[in-house]
Amino acid sequence: MSVLEKPVAVRGRGLSGSPVAVRGRGLSLRIRPRPLAVTLLLTLLAAGSGALALTRDGLVPPAEVLGALFGAGSEQSAFVVLELRLPRVALGLVVGAALGAAGALFQQLSRNPLGSPDIVGFNSGAATGALLVLLHGEPAYVAAGAAGGGLATAVFVQLLARRGSFRGNRLILAGIAVGSLLASVNAYLLTRAALDHAQSAQLWLIGSLGSAETHQVLPALLGLGALLLAALPVVRRLDLLEMGDEAAGGLGVDAGRTRVLVLLIAVGLSAVAVSAAGPIVFVALCAPQLARRLSRGTGTGLLPAAAMGALLLSASDLVAISLPTAGPLPVGVVTGALGGVYLAWLLGRGRRR
Amino acid sequence: MAGNRPAARARYAAGLTAGLVLLALAVAGGLAVGAQPVPPAEVFAALLDPDAPHASIVREVRVPRTLLAVTAGAALGLAGAVMQGLTRNPLADPGLLGVNTGAACAVVAATVLFRTRSLQAVVWWALLGAAVAVVVVYLLGGRGAGRGTPEGLVLAGVAVTAVLGAVVSGLGVLDADAYGTLRMWSVGTLAGRELPVLCDVLPFLLVGAVLALTTAPALNAFALGDEAGRALGVAPGRVRLLGTLATVLLSGAATAAIGPVGFIGLVAPHVARLLTGPDHRRLMPYAVLIGAGLLLVADIVGRVVARPAEIQVGIVTAFVGAPVLIWLIGRNRRSRTAASRKAVGAA
Numbered sequence: 103m104s105v106l107e108k109p110v111a112v113r114g115r116g117l118s119g120s121p122v123a124v125r126g127r128g129l130s131l132r133i134r135p136r137p138l139a140v141t142l143l144l145t146l147l148a149a150g151s152g153a154l155a156l157t158r159d160g161l162v163p164p165a166e167v168l169g170a171l172f173g174a175g176s177e178q179s180a181f182v183v184l185e186l187r188l189p190r191v192a193l194g195l196v197v198g199a200a201l202g203a204a205g206a207l208f209q210q211l212s213r214n215p216l217g218s219p220d221i222v223g224f225n226s227g228a229a230t231g232a233l234l235v236l237l238h239g240e241p242a243y244v245a246a247g248a249a250g251g252g253l254a255t256a257v258f259v260q261l262l263a264r265r266g267s268f269r270g271n272r273l274i275l276a277g278i279a280v281g282s283l284l285a286s287v288n289a290y291l292l293t294r295a296a297l298d299h300a301q302s303a304q305l306w307l308i309g310s311l312g313s314a315e316t317h318q319v320l321p322a323l324l325g326l327g328a329l330l331l332a333a334l335p336v337v338r339r340l341d342l343l344e345m346g347d348e349a350a351g352g353l354g355v356d357a358g359r360t361r362v363l364v365l366l367i368a369v370g371l372s373a374v375a376v377s378a379a380g381p382i383v384f385v386a387l388c389a390p391q392l393a394r395r396l397s398r399g400t401g402t403g404l405l406p407a408a409a410m411g412a413l414l415l416s417a418s419d420l421v422a423i424s425l426p427t428a429g430p431l432p433v434g435v436v437t438g439a440l441g442g443v444y445l446a447w448l449l450g451r452g453r454r455r
Numbered sequence: 456m457a458g459n460r461p462a463a464r465a466r467y468a469a470g471l472t473a474g475l476v477l478l479a480l481a482v483a484g485g486l487a488v489g490a491q492p493v494p495p496a497e498v499f500a501a502l503l504d505p506d507a508p509h510a511s512i513v514r515e516v517r518v519p520r521t522l523l524a525v526t527a528g529a530a531l532g533l534a535g536a537v538m539q540g541l542t543r544n545p546l547a548d549p550g551l552l553g554v555n556t557g558a559a560c561a562v563v564a565a566t567v568l569f570r571t572r573s574l575q576a577v578v579w580w581a582l583l584g585a586a587v588a589v590v591v592v593y594l595l596g597g598r599g600a601g602r603g604t605p606e607g608l609v610l611a612g613v614a615v616t617a618v619l620g621a622v623v624s625g626l627g628v629l630d631a632d633a634y635g636t637l638r639m640w641s642v643g644t645l646a647g648r649e650l651p652v653l654c655d656v657l658p659f660l661l662v663g664a665v666l667a668l669t670t671a672p673a674l675n676a677f678a679l680g681d682e683a684g685r686a687l688g689v690a691p692g693r694v695r696l697l698g699t700l701a702t703v704l705l706s707g708a709a710t711a712a713i714g715p716v717g718f719i720g721l722v723a724p725h726v727a728r729l730l731t732g733p734d735h736r737r738l739m740p741y742a743v744l745i746g747a748g749l750l751l752v753a754d755i756v757g758r759v760v761a762r763p764a765e766i767q768v769g770i771v772t773a774f775v776g777a778p779v780l781i782w783l784i785g786r787n788r789r790s791r792t793a794a795s796r797k798a799v800g801a802a
Contacts (some may be wrong), residue, residue: 216610222615256584262781272784275546275606278613279780282551282717289642293767297635304634308624383617432628438621445595445614 124326137397138405144393148198151416152191156183185316193314194433195417196322197375198385202393202411203330203404204371205386210340210402211364217274218386219372223281227255228373229307230284232380233291234362236303245377248250252376253278256369309382309434311419318378325374333367333404340364341401359445382434384441385411385418391444414440419453467737470730474744478525481751485521486513488755490763519650524751524768525634526653527645527709528719530660532746534705535720536727536739537667540674541698542593544608545725549585550717550776552596552612552621557588559641560619566635567626574655578711581730582659585707591615643716643769645754658710663704664743670698671735678733686784705783716769718776719746725783749775 114131122133159166162179169175170183205218212222219225231251232244262276288307292300305312339360342350347357375382392414393406418436425431479787486502487495493509501513531549538547549555563583565571571580592615623641627634639646673694676687684691706720727741750768753775757766 155503214606214610216614221613247575275609275784276781278551278609279784280779281613282780283773283777286642286717286770290766290770293639293642294764297638300638301628301634304624305628308621308628383621387614427629431625435621435625435628437479438618438625441614441621443619445591445618 137399140397148413190314197411197417199408200375201385202389203408206390206407207368222277226281226284228252228376248377249373310379310432482512525747528747528750530705530709531719532723532742536724536742548721553615555715581711582707634660640714642767643714644767659708666701674735
């Protein structure tokens with residue numbers, strides 16, 4: 103770690119604010135003020151949109167919501183806030199953060215802004231596992247099915263890409279190939295199921311927070327926290343790989359091991375998200391990019407991306423429940439539209455340059 | 456050029472004839488195989504005589520289905536060949552690059568939002584969707600760090616597919632009736648399609664095919680890059696426009712007829728290239744034959760494997776195509792240099 107005490111300018115443009123070194127006894131940290139500020143700001147905004155979702159439509163006045171949260175409200179408002187709304191809001195924040203962090207890790211791993219888990223097929227694998235469980239067995243084991251499917255897909259893609267050198271693009275393309283195969287398996291499962299089963303499974307496949315329950319929140323939160331903690335030390339090594347495997351090796355980073363670790367953590371984060379809310383698209387793709395633009399940071403930008411993911415998903419869910427549609431709109435439709443806008447914006451930027 | 460030598464030309468003609476014979480065999484298979492077992496002799500009799508036993512099955516179900524498989528497969532194979540030439544990208548495929556999903560998304564939107572039922576209108580919607588998708592994917596794939604690489608284009612296609620897929624499924628959630636009817640179509644299926652479907656899309660497919668075949672010589676020069684192509688008398692802008700138009704017509708109309716089916720456009724041109732080399736004038740007829748045969752065989756397999764139920768043809772092609780894609784990724788780097796070296800010879 104001694105190398106890291108000196109700020110390593112990997113690709114710095116001098117815009118991100120000079121790092122501040124905090125040194126104590128036996129511990130030294132390097133803090134960039136701007137990413138930190140951005141992370142805090144985004145977290146506040148995400149919390150704000152969560153609060154907005156709790157107080158929406160004025161059924162329960164804000165003061166009572168606050169009271170209910172701290173156990174002082176009336177029984178009725180406590181039921182609406184704590185039982186009906188809080189699980190959805192909390193799960194939205196946790197799932198969004200998990201997606202954003204997974205996207206950041208995977209994009210840095212593949213060095214490609216489009217290389218997020220929803221694009222390269224891990225989500226399709228998780229969906230296949232969950233669908234198999236959903237259509238044939240106990241709905242209670244959907245989370246396990248999603249995690250198993252996602253992990254199996256990741257391992258398979260990894261093995262495919264492993265032949266020859268370990269290259270980001272190869273991994274992505276293998277992921278796309280396997281993902282499109284699994285997508286058609288999913289479609290097949292849907293066509294074979296009875297129509298009403300198929301429709302609820304379809305709803306799950308789009309990604310929805312509508313069925314969030316209180317007991318889902320804590321495991322998801324614990325999973326997110328543990329994986330983020332595990333990711334923090336690995337990310338530093340991952341960022342050093344930007345200099346090339348050999349240079350990073352000279353600094354004592356084992357490139358292969360780091361990549362495998364990052365991949366495992368990223369898959370774990372996706373599994374947390376998918377098992378809680380279904381394979382929601384585009385949060386993992388957009389969040390790291392947008393966060394990076396705001397924080398002007400280099401490297402992975404794990405925490406800003408997680409905060410941005412939480413903001414994006416909770417804001418999307420707020421839009422989904424506020425839109426005057428015939429039925430409840432699943433949040434995946436809103437994030438899909440958001441993804442469309444994001445891609446169009448990317449295009450527009452490309453043209454102007 | 457090798458194609459001008461009589462021996463090579465005779466070999467090419469013999470190869471095409473062999474391909475036609477194989478396709479005819481597949482057509483016979485398509486007519487003979489189905490949920491209801493009909494002996495081959497009776498199938499033959501039913502083709503000639505409208506009053507023969509099982510005539511309704513053969514004449515009203517299997518003949519339209521087989522004809523549709525052949526036409527749509529040919530269109531997708533040709534579209535893939537044009538796209539691969541146009542983008543100089545061995546991984547281009549109307550399915551993988553989101554063109555078919557674009558068409559499907561427009562059709563679903565029209566069905567749910569405007570209650571479009573007539574097939575003529577559906578075809579136009581499909582063409583519109585395909586056109587928008589192909590332009591967006593080309594523009595997205597042509598920018599950023601992955602500019603011009605096969606991966607960049609494929610990623611752009613997958614990203615666009617993901618957006619459109621979310622839109623399609625969102626519309627399906629909002630409208631349960633539409634979801635019920637579109638659920639099978641949106642996987643890509645030949646079941647339940649009738650002869651009028653073919654008549655409605657055939658004009659578009661024919662125009663697309665003529666456009667595609669006329670761009671073939673220009674695509675050969677195009678393979679060398681814009682600069683070298685211009686030096687050989689090809690206007691890159693015009694080739695791009697005509698080729699893209701051909702792709703949109705072929706894959707849009709095929710999608711309107713049978714739903715979004717992927718991988719035919721990826722596999723057929725590659726098999727064709729293995730047989731003929733990189734010259735587009737010789738490659739395209741093969742791609743047509745192979746595409747038609749592939750889709751037809753995939754449909755037959757889908758009918759046989761899960762009898763009496765059926766597996767939609769789009770699912771079968773994914774199972775055939777994804778391994779081919781994985782194989783292509785493996786030899787991508789090598790083949791790109793080899794292909795450009797060969798293309799120099801062809802032009």
